[in-house]
Amino acid sequence: MPITGPRVIHTGDYEQLRAIINWDRARQELGYVEGEPLNIGYICVDRNVELGRGDRLALVHEGHGGEIRQFTYRDLMLLTNGWAHFLRGLGVRPLDRVCLFLDRHPELYIGFMGVVKTGAIAEPLYSAFGEDALYARTSDSGAMAIITGRHHLGKVRRIREKLPALQFVVVVDHEEEGRPLREGEVAYRMMDHRRETFPIAKTYAESPSVLHYTSGTTGAPKGAMHVHSSIFAQYLTTKVVLDLQEDDIYWCTADPGWVTGTSYGIIGPWSVGVTQVVLNAGFASDRWYETIEKHRVTVWYTAPTAIRMLMKDGLDPVRRHDLSSLRHMCSVGEPLNPEAVRWGREAFGLDFHDTFWQTETGAIMVTNLPGMPVKPGSMGRPFPALDAAIVDEKTGVPITEPGKIGLIAIRPPWPSMMRTYWNNSATYYKKFLNGWYICGDRASLDNEGYFWFSGRDDDVINTAGHLVGPFEIESALLEHPAVAESAAVGKPDPVNMEVVKAFVALRPGFTPGQDLELDIMNFVRRKLSPLAMPQEIEFVDKVPKTRSGKILRRVLKAKERGEAIGDVSTMDDN
Amino acid sequence: MKDVILEYIKNEYLDEEEAEDMRLDENTPLISSGIVDSFSMVSLKRFLEKKYNISLPDEEATPQAFDTVNDIIALVNKHRKGA
Numbered sequence: 001m002p003i004t005g006p007r008v009i010h011t012g013d014y015e016q017l018r019a020i021i022n023w024d025r026a027r028q029e030l031g032y033v034e035g036e037p038l039n040i041g042y043i044c045v046d047r048n049v050e051l052g053r054g055d056r057l058a059l060v061h062e063g064h065g066g067e068i069r070q071f072t073y074r075d076l077m078l079l080t081n082g083w084a085h086f087l088r089g090l091g092v093r094p095l096d097r098v099c100l101f102l103d104r105h106p107e108l109y110i111g112f113m114g115v116v117k118t119g120a121i122a123e124p125l126y127s128a129f130g131e132d133a134l135y136a137r138t139s140d141s142g143a144m145a146i147i148t149g150r151h152h153l154g155k156v157r158r159i160r161e162k163l164p165a166l167q168f169v170v171v172v173d174h175e176e177e178g179r180p181l182r183e184g185e186v187a188y189r190m191m192d193h194r195r196e197t198f199p200i201a202k203t204y205a206e207s208p209s210v211l212h213y214t215s216g217t218t219g220a221p222k223g224a225m226h227v228h229s230s231i232f233a234q235y236l237t238t239k240v241v242l243d244l245q246e247d248d249i250y251w252c253t254a255d256p257g258w259v260t261g262t263s264y265g266i267i268g269p270w271s272v273g274v275t276q277v278v279l280n281a282g283f284a285s286d287r288w289y290e291t292i293e294k295h296r297v298t299v300w301y302t303a304p305t306a307i308r309m310l311m312k313d314g315l316d317p318v319r320r321h322d323l324s325s326l327r328h329m330c331s332v333g334e335p336l337n338p339e340a341v342r343w344g345r346e347a348f349g350l351d352f353h354d355t356f357w358q359t360e361t362g363a364i365m366v367t368n369l370p371g372m373p374v375k376p377g378s379m380g381r382p383f384p385a386l387d388a389a390i391v392d393e394k395t396g397v398p399i400t401e402p403g404k405i406g407l408i409a410i411r412p413p414w415p416s417m418m419r420t421y422w423n424n425s426a427t428y429y430k431k432f433l434n435g436w437y438i439c440g441d442r443a444s445l446d447n448e449g450y451f452w453f454s455g456r457d458d459d460v461i462n463t464a465g466h467l468v469g470p471f472e473i474e475s476a477l478l479e480h481p482a483v484a485e486s487a488a489v490g491k492p493d494p495v496n497m498e499v500v501k502a503f504v505a506l507r508p509g510f511t512p513g514q515d516l517e518l519d520i521m522n523f524v525r526r527k528l529s530p531l532a533m534p535q536e537i538e539f540v541d542k543v544p545k546t547r548s549g550k551i552l553r554r555v556l557k558a559k560e561r562g563e564a565i566g567d568v569s570t571m572d573d574n
Numbered sequence: 575m576k577d578v579i580l581e582y583i584k585n586e587y588l589d590e591e592e593a594e595d596m597r598l599d600e601n602t603p604l605i606s607s608g609i610v611d612s613f614s615m616v617s618l619k620r621f622l623e624k625k626y627n628i629s630l631p632d633e634e635a636t637p638q639a640f641d642t643v644n645d646i647i648a649l650v651n652k653h654r655k656g657a
Contacts, residue, residue: 064607103608128611154591178595282605283612284637309612312633464613514624521617522586530613 005029008240010371014381014449017369021240021384023415026232030271037202038228040209041117043235044270045080046200048073057275060249060295061106064281069106073273075194076110082193083114084200090168090186092145094119094201097211099143100256101134101152103127104280107172107190108256109266111147116209116228119201123211123223126257127152132476132527135159136220137213138166140423147188149173157182205229211422212259214359215469217459223422224360230263231271233363233416237383238268241355242299243328243370251277251291252301258466259359260332263416264301285313289321296325303333305464307340307352308495318347328370330355333465334497335453338376354379356408356451358439359467360431362416365439366408366451379443379451387411389436390445393457396434402447405454409436459553461490463498468532470553476527477502477534480520482510485543489557491536502534503556505542512539547572575626575650576600579643582621587614600643615640622646628653 005028008021027034030043048054054074061069071079092098098115100122102108108124115122123141125134127148134155138146142165146156149172156169167184174187181187203209209228213221238244242264250269254260269276277295281287283306292300310317329344329352336354344352353368356379366388368380382388389398390406399406410417417437421428431438442454461468470488477486485505490498504520506512517537525533544552549572558565584598587610604610610618619635622628630653639649 064603150591150595151589154589157591179591280608282608282610282637284606284641287606313636514620518617518620518624521620525614525617526586530611533613533617535613535616 005239007245008243010243010369012371012373014369014372014384017240017384021236023232023236023385026236026415030232030235032205032232035204038205038207038231039116039119039200039203040228040231040267041080041084041113042200043231044267045073045076045113045117048270048273049077051273053273056273058270059106059109059276059278061278061280062291062295071106071110076113076270078194078196079110079190080113080117081195081198082190083111084117084198085195086188086193087114087118087120087145090145090170092118092120094203095208096120096145097123097141097143099123099125099138099141099146101125101127101129101146101148101156102172103149103151104255104278105149105172106278107147107149109278110190111172112256112262112266113270116203117198117200119203119207121208121211121225123213124256124262125213126255126529128531129155129257129529130525130527131155131158133221133472133529133532135162136472137223139163140213140220141211141223144168145170147172150178153185160184203228206419208419210262212262212359214259215460215467215472216427217469218471219427221469221472222424222427224259224362224418225420225422226362226416227419230362230416231267233385233414234263234268235271236385237364237367238264238272241353241364241367241369241383242268242301242330244269244272244274244299246274248274248298249277249296249325250274250299250301251279251295251297253279253288253303253306254301254332259362260301260303260465263363264332283309285310285317286320289317289323292323292326293321298325299328299330300326301330301332303465304331304336304340305333305496307331307336307344310347311340311343312495315347323348326350329353332357332364334462335377335379341374341376356380356441356453360418361410361414361437361439362418363414365410375446375450377452378446379453381449381451386414388451390443390451391433391436391438396436396438400445403444405442405444407433407457408439408441408443408451409433410439411435412437459489459557461488461498461500463490463493463500463531464496466531468500472528473500473502473524473532473534474551476524476532477504477520479527480523482506482516483520487543487551487553487556488534489553489560491560493535499535500532501536501538501560503538503540503543505540545572575647576643578625579622579646583610583618583643586617586621600647602643603641604643605637605641610640612637622650626650626654
C-alpha cells in the first residue's frame with residue numbers, strides 16, 4: 001500500500017519539483033473536497049485507520065527512565081475519541097481555547113488530537129514556562145481549560161484566580177492516594193477512556209485549529225492563529241522536505257510547546273501515517289544515539305543547538321552506536337553553521353538539511369531539499385509550492401542581485417499561514433509589505449537562488465532555536481526588588497547561537513555582586529522560563545535610552561558583538 | 575555538601591507542590607529526568623562556584639556531570655582538591 005499519494009522522487013531538479021509540487025496536490029492526496037468539512041484530528045487519526053493503517057504504530061514513546069509505551073493508529077483513534085468525549089462533557093465547544101501544558105507525555109500528543117476533534121482550538125505551551133509566562137499566554141487566549149500534570153499544577157494554581165475564563169484544569173496523572181485536587185480540577189486518566197466513535201466537529205478549511213504563542217521585540221507574546229487547512233502545508237512539506245516514506249521511523253526532537261513540535265512533531269508525521277518516536281528525557285549524547293539505534297530511526301529532525309552539543313561530545317559516542325538506520329536528517333530553529341553540516345557528514349555520512357520557517361508560517365518555507373546539493377551554511381531554496389524572495393526593506397521590491405541583503409519574504413497565501421494574531425490584528429497587518437509577508441529575518445541570495453541567513457531584523461533573541469522577547473524579560477527583571485532599569489539582548493553563543501544577557505541598573509541600597517546576580521537569574525527563570533533566564537548580568541549605572549525613553553538595545557547588542565555602535569544622536573545622555 | 579545541594583535544587587528547581595510529591599535524593603536523575611534542563615544548569619553551576627569558591631570549566635559542566643547530586647559532588651570535590 002503506498003503512503004498517502006505517490007512518492008515524490010527527488011531527482012535534484014528544482015524546477016521540475018516546482019512543476020509537480022503544489023497545494024492542490026496536498027488537498028487531493030488527503031482526499032479533501034472543496035467546501036466539505038476538514039479536521040486535522042480526522043486526517044491524522046481516523047483517516048489512517050480507514051486507510052488500513054490501524055495496526056501500524058503511530059507513536060513509540062520512551063520516558064526518561066527508559067520505559068516504552070506504544071500506540072497504534074487504532075489506539076490513537078480510540079484514545080482521541082475518549083479525550084474528545086471527556087472534553088465535550090466538560091462543556092468544551094468549538095472555538096474554545098484549550099491549553100496543553102504538559103511535558104512530552106503521550107497525553108500531550110494524543111490529547112492534542114482530542115482537542116482538535118472537538119473543534120476547540122489547541123494551545124500547546126512549553127511546560128517549562130514559569131507562572132508569568134503561562135499567565136501572559138492563557139490570559140490573552142482566554143483559555144477555558146488547561147490540561148496539565150502534577151509537576152506543573154502549582155504554577156497553574158498560583159495564577160488561576162487571575163484567569164476568569166478558565167473553567168477547568170485537567171490533571172492527567174493524578175493518583176487517588178495523592179493529595180486531593182481542588183475545586184475546578186478534574187482528574188483524567190487517558191488510558192481508561194477508549195471510545196469507538198466520536199462525532200468529530202464539522203470544522204472547515206478556515207476554522208481555527210491551533211494557537212501558538214511567539215515573542216516579538218515589544219509587547220506581550222502574540223498568539224499566531226492557525227486553521228485546519230494548515231495541514232495541507234504540513235503534510236506536503238513533511239512528505240517532500242522530511243521525505244517521509246511508507247516504512248520510516250521518524251524522530252522530531254522538538255517539544256510541542258513550540259511550533260516545530262506541533263507542525264512536525266504531531267501533525268506532519270501522522271498526516272502521512274508513519275511511526276514517530278518521542279523521547280521524554282533531557283539531552284545527553286549517548287541517550288540520543290541510543291534512541292536512534294534502539295528504535296531504528298530513519299528520518300531525524302533536530303536543531304542546530306542540539307547538533308552543536310553532539311559535536312562537543314565528539315565522534316566517539318557516534319562510533320559506539322549502530323546508526324546505520326538513518327537515511328535523512330533535517331534541522332530547524334536557527335541557521336545551521338557550515339561546521340555543523342560538515343561534522344554531520346563525517347559523523348553520519350549524511351547531510352543535515354537546514355530548514356527555515358517560523359511560528360507564523362506554520363510550515364517549512366525555505367529549505368534544503370533531498371537530492372539537491374547542500375551548501376553548508378545556506379538555508380536552501382523556497383519550498384517548491386510557494387514563492388519566497390529577498391525584498392528591499394523599504395519598498396518590498398524583490399532583490400535579485402546576489403549577495404545584497406534584504407528581508408526574507410513569502411508571497412501569501414499559503415495554507416499554513418497564520419490568519420491573525422489573537423486579539424492583535426493590528427500587529428498582524430504590519431507584517432506585510434508590497435504584497436509580501438515579511439518574516440523579520442535578513443538574508444541574501446546567491447547566483448543559484450540559495451538563501452543565506454544574515455540576522456534578525458529586530459531585537460528578538462534566538463536562543464537554542466527558541467525566540468525570546470526582550471520586553472518580556474525586561475518586564476520580569478523590573479519586578480525584582482533590586483532592579484531599577486533593565487535591558488535584555490542576545491549575546492552570541494557558540495552552542496545556542498544566542499543567550500540572554502541582561503543589563504541592570506540597581507535601585508539605591510543594592511550592591512552588585514554574585515549573590516544578587518544569581519538571585520536575579522533565578523527570579524527570571526521561575527517567572528518566565530529557563531530559556532529566558534539571563535546567563536549573564538552586567539550591572540550598569542543606567543541603561544542606554546532614547547530621549548523619549550525607548551531602550552537602545554542595538555547599542556548594547558553592538559557592544560556585545562564588537563560592532564560599531566552607529567548613530568547615537570537620539571540617545572539620552574543625561 | 576549533599577544536603578546543601580539537595581536543598582538548593584529542591585528550592586530552586588522544584589515547584590513547592592512538586593517538591594512535596596517527589597522524593598529527591600543524591601541518586602535522583604536531574605538532567606535526564608528534566609528536573610534541571612541545560613539552561614538551568616547555568617544557574618546551578620553558578621551556585622556551586624559561589625558556594626564552594628571554585629571555578630568549573632564549561633567543558634566539564636556537562637549534562638552527565640550534573641545528572642545526579644552524587645555526580646555533582648564528585649565534580650565539585652575534584653575542583654576543590656585542585657584549588
